[in-house]
Amino acid sequence: MDDVKRNNEENLSMDEIFESMDDFSMRRGSTKEAEVYSIQPDGLLVLFDGKLDGFVPESELVHPLGKYGIGDKIKVTILKVNEEEGRSTASEIRVYRKEALKEVESKFRKNEPVKGRIISKVSSGYEVKLLNVVDAFLPGSHSGLKLDDEIPEETLDFKVINFRRSKRGAPRIVVSLKELKDLRIKSFLDSIKEGYVVTGVVESLKKFGAFVKLTNDVTGLIPASEVSWDSSVRIEKVLKPGDKVEAKVIGIDKENQKISLSLKQLRKDPWQDIEERFPVGSVHKGKVKSIVPFGFFVAIEDGIEGLVHISEVFWGNARKKLQEVVKVGDEVLVKVKEINKEKRTLSLSYREALGDPWDNIESKYPVGKVVEGKVAKLLPTGVIVELEEYVSGFVPLSEISWNFVDKVEDVVKEGDTVSALIVSVDRENRRMRLSLKKATEDPWKKVSEDLSVGDYVSGEIVRTIKSGAIVLVDGYEIEAFLPVSQVSDKKVENIDETVEVGQKHQFKIIRLVYDPENDTRNMVVSIRQYLKDLEKKEAEEAMKELSSDDNPTLSLGDKIKEQLKNSENAPSE
Structure with missing residues (x-):
């Protein structure tokens, strides 16, 4: 029926429309329900009791014009009546403000949040509209915003911390974002315990860790040391901003509203059963992580890293540099020498994993055998010949040549490949005596x-x-x-x-x-x-x-x- 009336009135001329209003009288200050008939650039044309009789200016609307649609029902107060034109001016905001003011006061009494938006920045704070119509003040100290932060455009929840009515004007209303935020943070912190698993989104990465947003109000920190059991793993290799992550709560500081999180503790601690998986005496493959003056570190598993001390690199008194033996990234075999579970340290041996070449030296290099080797070093008293890695023998000056030797370098040079006769072997002291001259006929x-x-x-x-x-x-x-x-x-x-x-x-x-x-x-x-x-x-x-x-x-x-x-x-x- 309403649609028929509307269609009929849409076909009326403006004169006919005003004529239809002549017999309808409106009282100033009365509250009426109106129906949106037409959306104009500066307001709304509305129907009262099915007849076109009113105009609501944009300034008297609760919402922006774009929020209204034809047929919407709104409550308005008659501001004035133009009897000559048969038209009245109405306000939605004045009806709504009364109701909104009652709701804000009720929320204040009940200690409940109320919706609102920050309109502008003013001295020492911000101007706020609650429920779109009620003016309120947000002190800067209660905003949670920094001086250079942009004003949020979205609707927010505010806590009314002061509501004082005035006999002459509008009530004084003070609101707070921070108190509500503190309550939400307290509620969240009360709802979790150490050991809980939480989900969040990585906000940013720093050298010391990653900030993870757990709620709109709560951000936790994953320290760099809690990203992986492998201490050499860099945080940016594991996380990036925007990643959704699960983390274990390892610390809660309610007073300072801080939460410490851990990624690695969601996985089993590799040191937990270290002695069963890597028992002393076992040999394992690992990767060289770093080289230091006193040895090199080898990772045999993520989070399990041990030191090969320089004394466990060479058999005998080798004078090589560590960099001549291994390079960072090399895969090597190492033997577990010692485990300190409390200090999370491993002592490893590179040389023992290779095996001691002197163990079966007598069978491999029997006395009287002629072997080939490389001249490793010239000395005033003779020559050192390397037969294989960590197995060398000494050739005295008298055994270099059948002829008189004045200068060793006149006969042999470092790097020369030579034949030598094994004269004697001392396995216990790792010594071997060789003769170059006796490797040839006398x-x-x-x-x-x-x-x-x-x-x-x-x-x-x-x-x-x-x-x-x-x-x-x-x-x-x-x-x-x-x-x-x-x-x-x-x-x-x-x-x-x-x-x-x-x-x-x-x-x-x-x-x-x-x-x-x-x-x-x-x-x-x-x-x-x-x-x-x-x-x-x-x-x-x-x-x-x-x-x-x-x-x-x-x-x-x-x-x-x-x-x-x-x-x-x-x-x-």
Whole structure:
């Protein structure tokens, strides 16, 4: 029926509409129910008892114009009546304000929240509209807002903390956001206990932890140490703003309204049964996490990290740097040496996980075996040869070469691959004695078979020393000693003035010793004796020629004189 009336009146002209109002009278101050007939730019046209008779200006509406629809029912108060035009002006807000004021007072008495919005910022606080129509004041200290915070646009719950009526004007109403917030926070904190699991959204990340929003009023903190059992895991690798997370409540400070949370405690503590899962003596694979001057740390599981002390890295007195053995990120085998569950520390061994190479050293490197190795270090007293990692042997100076060794570097250099004979093995003290020269055939054996004292040999001066020179004997690759006294018939003060390195000479062997049982081998040679023998031989040959001369009447002395005379008269070349 209402729709029919409305449709009929929509077809009326404005004159006909005003005529229809002539017989209808309105009283100022009366309260009527009205129906929205038309939405105008500056207010609403409304129907009273089905007849068009009123206008509600926008300033007298409870809600913005956009909130109203045609057909909506509202209560209004008649402000004035224009009898000439047959039209009245009405106000919705004045009816609603009375009711809203009663509701606000009731909420104050009952200590209940009331809806409202912050309208603007004023001195020392904010202007608030409760239920859209009741003016109230929000002190800054009760707002919970910072000076540079933006004013919230949404409808909020306020607590009325003061309601004082005035005889002459509107009542003075003071509200608080903070008290309600404190009540909500208290209620939330009272509803949880340590050990509870709560859900929230990550608001922000800091170096010290993550802030998680649990309610609109309550934010908890997950300390960085409570993100993972693995202390090396960085918080940003696990969480990011906006993530929804579950966390365990590990601390509640009601006085300061703070909650501490933990992610890692939702999972089993890996140290809880550490002794059962990683017993002392067991070997496990792990990852090198960091290298420090005194060793390196290895993670064998998330949250389980132990130290390999430098004393547990090498077998023997290795002089390598830790960085030459492992690098961060390497997967390595380690053996559990010690567990301290209370301090959450593990002592690990890298070397024992690899195994002690000296355990079966005698079977792997028996005495008399010739092996290959790498020259690791040159010393004034000999050479260190590495046979494998952590297994090295010492070659004394006397065992480097069958020949005399003045400087080790003249024979071998660091990094050279050499063959060596194992002379002795001391497993208990981790020592091995090697011989480079005995890994090859003894050249002195052939010398002793082929040569004797008095024999002549040729050779090259390879170096000089204060007391003589060293000669490399041709065909045998052994070194003989040429004393300075055996260089010439004349007295030699400085051998370098008589012979030069690289010169080839003939020599006479004046001493030869080959005593392998006492490890004695040497040869002494002489240029002087060789030259004497040569002169003697030449003299004997000359005498032999003279004695066979065709003039038998001359004595041997006369023949020599004649020969000398002939040589003097012979033309010089």
